[in-house]
Amino acid sequence: MKKFQYNLQSVLEYKQRILDDLKEQYAVRMKFVDEKKLEIENLRKKANDLTVEFDEIKKSGAAIEKFLMYSSMIDNLDKQVELEKETLKILQANADKKKEEVIAANIDVNKFEKLKEKKAEAYKAMEQKDQEAFIDEFVTNQQNSIGRSA
Numbered sequence: 001m002k003k004f005q006y007n008l009q010s011v012l013e014y015k016q017r018i019l020d021d022l023k024e025q026y027a028v029r030m031k032f033v034d035e036k037k038l039e040i041e042n043l044r045k046k047a048n049d050l051t052v053e054f055d056e057i058k059k060s061g062a063a064i065e066k067f068l069m070y071s072s073m074i075d076n077l078d079k080q081v082e083l084e085k086e087t088l089k090i091l092q093a094n095a096d097k098k099k100e101e102v103i104a105a106n107i108d109v110n111k112f113e114k115l116k117e118k119k120a121e122a123y124k125a126m127e128q129k130d131q132e133a134f135i136d137e138f139v140t141n142q143q144n145s146i147g148r149s150a
Contacts, residue, residue: 004119004120004123004124006119006120008116011112012109012112012113015105015108015109016109018105019102019106019108022098022101022102023102025098026095026098026099026101026102029094029095030095032091032095033092033095036091039084040084040088043077043081044081046077047077050070050074054067054071
């Protein structure tokens, strides 16, 4: 008897390639999200460090220009953090959309894999039935040949 061959194997392989591509695209988008989060964290740290410096200068006293400079730098960093947060929201939305595509593609691949399993089980059951029929026929032929020779 010939080996089991899934007639939709090429479709399954195609769907798997699509899933793999989508997973790669999702990973790239998540990398952008992670990088943006790190960038925001660094900006916050920089703003915090400037605030600490500014507090020390306030205590020791300095020219008004220095006060204005620190205040302006801190405000600019805060604005930059807010802008980067908006960019992060967009990047996260893009990643979430791609994740939904990955989930849908994964479901699609799983359907074809389950179908392949069912077809393989049906094939094995039919193969076993054919073997049992062959054995039954063989035993019947043996019994008939023994009965004729006696």
